[in-house]
Amino acid sequence: MKKQIVALTVIAALSVGAAGQASASSVHTVEKGDTLWSISKEMNVTVQDLQSWNGLDSTVIYPSQELKIEEMLETHIVVLGDTLFDIAKQHNLSVDELMERNQLTSELIHPGDELVIEGTKKVVHKVSAASLPSVNVSNTTAKTSAPVAAKTSAPVASTAxxxxxxxxxxxxxxxxxxxxxxxxxxxxxxxxxxxxxxxxxxxxxxxxxxxxxxxxxxxxxxxxxxxxxxxxxxxxxxxxxxxxxxxxxxxxxxx
CATH class of the missing domain: 2.40.40.10 (RlpA-like domain)
Structure with a gap:
């Protein structure tokens, strides 16, 4: 599965030089057999979240369909006098961790820069035929249940x-x-x-x-x-x- 960051938008900064929050959207390419239910479990969100973010009025999804998933990030706005060392120490991180999270190649930062401190995923997806599972109970050798996709697109197989x-x-x-x-x-x-x-x-x-x-x-x-x-x-x-x-x-x- 592939994920690609699409956008990052500041929602609010609590105060200059302090932690704030930002939201990001991602695009995830879902492979064959995925369902809204399986995507929601993987991303630690609800099926209702996925439907709301993408304007879906049903659980039916299709191959190559792009589904939006939100992501909340804790951020820090750099002020005059801030250093990576000070910011990392304030948030119980190492300088290396802070640089890695922000893909920095040097320790040079500037007032007004927004640094990601921590992110909590809620994502964007691209899906292959699937939707929310449902099920019914009957007697067979083994019994367990896994939600079933409301609809999946049939595979192309001429000999099937x-x-x-x-x-x-x-x-x-x-x-x-x-x-x-x-x-x-x-x-x-x-x-x-x-x-x-x-x-x-x-x-x-x-x-x-x-x-x-x-x-x-x-x-x-x-x-x-x-x-x-x-x-x-x-x-x-x-x-x-x-x-x-x-x-x-x-x-x-x-x-």
Missing amino acids: KELTVTSTAYTATCEGCTGITATGIDLLANPDQKVISVDPSVIPLGSKVWVEGYGEAIAGDTGGAIKGNKIDIFIPSKEDAINWGRKTVKIKILD
Whole structure:
């Protein structure tokens, strides 16, 4: 994933020579399989933040779409007589740390310069087909839940086998569930893993499968109720699994 600083705008300076705050925006190129939910977790923000910053009225996002993410920075306005040593000492930093954060090549500073002391990320993104996950609960070998993207764009694969299936969702935290799938994936230890439960006679175990609204997943589990053109999607949260419900989706068996 690539991130690139786009802009830095001063919001307020508390007083001359003192710490202030500035906001910055970044651009992040999201790769295949990303969702608003996964981006929000990575950037330590909420899905609602992402929607607000980008004027989104839904959780649907598309490949190469640029999403804005805000970043708050603690800054220091240089006044006459300030030195890097004094400023670094005031903020419990070393001169080297201060120079690195501001990409300075020398210790020369001037009154009015704004130095970044500390930054707290809230970002800007470029995304690939995905949106907020949802899910529904059903019985299968392993149960856990990971939010599912509201929509993902189908991969281009001329040889991919396409099917229309009935989908439900499950978690790994039900009573009596071990969290270990039929192929040995530990969903409790890997809650972000995208896994679906399948009928191996229809979708071979171990296959990579694109699922509409969920993204790319591994056919890594089975279930007594999963027969024929049915799949069960793993999602980390019980609430999201319930929200997924039962729906008809298109899938592509990629390999």
